[in-house]
Amino acid sequence: MRSLQMIFGLSTLLMAFILVTATTPPRPTTTKRSIITLAPRICPLPAICARNSPRVCGRTPAGDCQRFNNICDLMLANRRKEPAGVRHTRDLDCKDVRGVGAANRRPCYQQCPRRPVVCKRSPxxxxxxxxxxxxxxxxxxxxxxxxxxxxxxxxxxxxxxxxxxxxxxxxxxxxxxxxCQKLPHTGTRRTTTRRTTTRRTTTTARSA
Structure with a gap:
C-alpha cells in the first residue's frame, strides 16, 4: 500500500511540473538585431546674428508688415510682444515698407485684384x-x-x-x-552753454 501511495504522489508531482512548464512563456533571447540604440536628441541652436546679417520681414495678425535688422531682432520683438504676434514672413510682403522699425510699419503687400473689392464699413x-x-x-x-x-x-x-x-x-x-495737419514737435531743444575763460594778466611794476 505504501508503495502505491508513493507512486501516486510522484505521478501527481510529475503532472504538475509538466503543466507549469507548458504554461510559462519562453524568455526572449536578446540578439544584436533586437537591441535598439536611441540616437541622442539634437536641440536646435539659437539664432546667431552679426552686423552683416540680412534684414527680415515680420507680419502681425492685423495684416501689417515691419522690417527688422535681422532675425534676432524679430524673435526678440515676438517674445516682448512688440508688436504682439509678429511672425517671420516672405520679403515680398514688405515691398511697400521703406525703412526699419515700427514707425515704417505698413499694410503687407498684396497683388491688386482685377476689380475693386466690396469692403465692409468700419466704425x-x-x-x-x-x-x-x-x-x-x-x-x-x-x-x-x-x-x-x-x-x-x-x-x-x-x-x-x-x-x-x-x-x-x-x-x-x-x-x-x-x-495735412502739422503735428506738434515733441522733441526738446538742447541748450548749450559756452564756458568763457578769462585770463588775468598781472603786471608787476618795477620800482625805479
Missing part, C-alpha cells in the same frame, strides 16, 4: 488717415480694404499711405483730400 473709431505720396494731402478712409482699392484702382496708383490720425484733423469719411 468711426477704427477709421484710418492716409497721406499722399508727396506728403501734402490727407483724407480719411474706412479701413485697409478701402485703402487697397484706392491704391489699385485710382490714379496715380499706390499714391496713399497710412499716417498718424492727427494729420486728418476734423475730417470725416467721404471728405475730399485737403492739406
Amino acid at each position: 468711426p473709431a477704427q477709421h484710418i488717415c492716409v497721406r499722399s505720396r508727396d506728403k501734402k494731402q490727407c483724407k480719411v478712409l474706412s479701413n485697409n480694404c478701402q485703402l487697397r482699392n484706392q491704391n489699385c484702382h485710382s490714379r496715380p496708383r499706390n499714391n496713399w499711405r497710412r499716417t498718424d490720425k492727427r494729420r486728418c484733423g476734423e475730417r470725416q469719411l467721404g471728405d475730399k483730400p485737403e492739406e
Whole structure:
C-alpha cells in the first residue's frame, strides 16, 4: 500500500511540473538585431546674428508688415510682444515698407485684384488717415480694404499711405483730400552753454 501511495504522489508531482512548464512563456533571447540604440536628441541652436546679417520681414495678425535688422531682432520683438504676434514672413510682403522699425510699419503687400473689392464699413473709431505720396494731402478712409482699392484702382496708383490720425484733423469719411495737419514737435531743444575763460594778466611794476 505504501508503495502505491508513493507512486501516486510522484505521478501527481510529475503532472504538475509538466503543466507549469507548458504554461510559462519562453524568455526572449536578446540578439544584436533586437537591441535598439536611441540616437541622442539634437536641440536646435539659437539664432546667431552679426552686423552683416540680412534684414527680415515680420507680419502681425492685423495684416501689417515691419522690417527688422535681422532675425534676432524679430524673435526678440515676438517674445516682448512688440508688436504682439509678429511672425517671420516672405520679403515680398514688405515691398511697400521703406525703412526699419515700427514707425515704417505698413499694410503687407498684396497683388491688386482685377476689380475693386466690396469692403465692409468700419466704425468711426477704427477709421484710418492716409497721406499722399508727396506728403501734402490727407483724407480719411474706412479701413485697409478701402485703402487697397484706392491704391489699385485710382490714379496715380499706390499714391496713399497710412499716417498718424492727427494729420486728418476734423475730417470725416467721404471728405475730399485737403492739406495735412502739422503735428506738434515733441522733441526738446538742447541748450548749450559756452564756458568763457578769462585770463588775468598781472603786471608787476618795477620800482625805479
